[in-house]
Amino acid sequence: MNPANYILLSALLFSIGAIGVLVRRNAIIVFMSVELMLNAANLAFVAFARMNGNLDGQVVAFFVMVVAAAEVVVGLAIIVTIFRTRRSASIDEPNLLKY
């Protein structure tokens, strides 16, 4: 199978994730979209590692997973706190920090 297809798939997933972040209001969905973008990047890394025949990309993918796991912990904690104070998980409502 042509490795370029994996890159295309990665680009597709990344775009879906990006559009999800931009158009959805629910913080949980936005968060999931962010995860999707991260994993699209992982897929690209792994595919490049395969194309180049070394393990660098694979190693970076592991790093990304670790970072993503840590990010989930922090991100979900923030979302839960916002939900507790505002009774809503909408990402548009907390807009106090503006001009």
Added chain:
Amino acid sequence: MTEILPAEGVFSLLWVLIALPAVGALILLLGGRRTNTWGPYLGILTVVGSAVIAIVMLLAMMAEPAEQRTVIQNVYDWVFVGSFQVSFALQLDQLSIVFVLLITLVGSLIFIYSLGYMAHDPDRRKFFAYLNLFVAAMLLLVLANNYLLLYVGWEGVGLASYLLIGFWQRKPTAAAAAKKAFVINRVGDVGLSVAIMLIFITFGSVTFQDVFGQVGEASEGTLTAIGLLLLLAAAGKSAQFPLQAWLLDAMEGPTPVSALIHAATMVTAGVYLIARSNAIYNAATWAATAVVVVGLITIFMGAIIGSAKDDIKKSLAGSTMSQIGYMVFAAGLGPIGYVFAIFHLLTHGVFKAGLFLGAGSVMHGMNDGVNMRRYGALKGVMVVTFITFMAGYLAIIGIPPFSGFWSKDEIIHAAFERNWVIGAAAILAAGITGFYMTRMIAMTFFGKKRWEDDAHPHESPAVMTIPLVILALGSTFLGMALLFWGDIEKWLEPVVGYESVPTPLPTWVYIVVTLVVVIIGAIIGWVMYARKEVPIEAPHGSVLTRAARQDLYGDAVNDVLVVQPTYRTADALTTFDNKAVDGFVNWTATFVGDLSKRLRRSQTGFARSYALSMVGGAIVLLVALILVRLS
């Protein structure tokens, strides 16, 4: 050729001459109120001490032959920077000793007089401190053996003059007069400092011997420039045209100050400077001619102002200007005039000090009133003052055998040796002198009583009249003593040079003509102010009288030429600063502020719009990268 000897014997005390009054000033200034009781006496003591040393030095000098009368004392190495080497060195020769004697002797008398005159002033300790400071600075000025040290003394007397004119500084007029004197003197001082720089560049030294020894090597243009700059300095210090405006206002100071600083000594420093720099003026004809012109203009300006003022001190100040004009005029004549400039300076120093102290004595008895229109008929109540004032009067108008006759006559004669036009002008001015001095004594001592209602004129105490008597004796005999017994021409010749040129007419003709003109002037003054009633309110007067009351519009001219342009420049600079410099800075700030105000609207607070801009930025970067790669 004059030998230069190291200071030995009594001359090793040269530095003490200056140190005594300087230490006196220091003690009085630092001691504060504690010295109130004995401070004035200490001040007198230091000056009298200097006077005694000076007399001993004069006797020691007279014992030496004429070529061995210049002594130099190197006190310490002062400025030693590369090729610029100046010692704190004092030089005593025939020229400086006469100045030292004038300063210390007339100074002593005026100090003693001040004891009576300032008896009731709460600040008299400060007064004596400043006077001591003045004497120290003036002695430094005449004893310096280089231009830089002379400059120190020059500035010192300027400072003392400023402090003493503004001594009653709670009077706004006195404070303003002090400031005016200081500022106008600065103009002259700039001339002196530039002259010193030019001298150093040209000759590589500022010592008198080095400079005068090398005059022949310098170009005439340079020497003319130096001469004119020194003339500017002299004009500032000696109140000569065009820097004359400060002297009349300087009369705001206490009368002993007017007598010592603004008549006898400090204002003659300019004449000293010109006479000392005689080698430069002898080589720079144009500069010497400028000196004559300045002197001649000032003789007439001073005389005309003196003829119109009703304030006795201002009238005397105009007279001082005029008489110093005579000295400057004589100094400009070259070797035929220097000795007579100094001669007149000495006699004038004595009789004008006497006249000022006499005026002070009159004011003392008239509740400090200075308006001569409110005097009159004082000859009966102030006998000693009247007689001593008359001695000064006869001396200044030049009646033989009083001292002014001998010196002024010699100047007029020297003027005729050069050119009959300036000689005739000098005689005419002597006639005006006769007029205004007669007017002064007629209004003060003769005529009817025009006193203020609360005036109770009385003779001054002995501490004031004794100096008056001594100065009156000086006014009477000093001229003869210096001329016949002291041989002033021979005495000064080794320093300033002397030559005599034959004149077309015999000497007695000039003397007779001068005397006739002076007596005509005096008779006109007598007829106008003693025979006729003097109105208490000043009459409107002719155009010239009104101009003279305004100091011949000296202030107005300064105002138009200097003060107003300065104000306008300052205004223009302020406007430029506010509008252009500040304007640019303020505009930048406003611009950045406005821009920020618009830009911050983009901070909407919607997280998704921030995300959109991030994505947008990422896409732009990506496209840019791809384009760069492809090209």
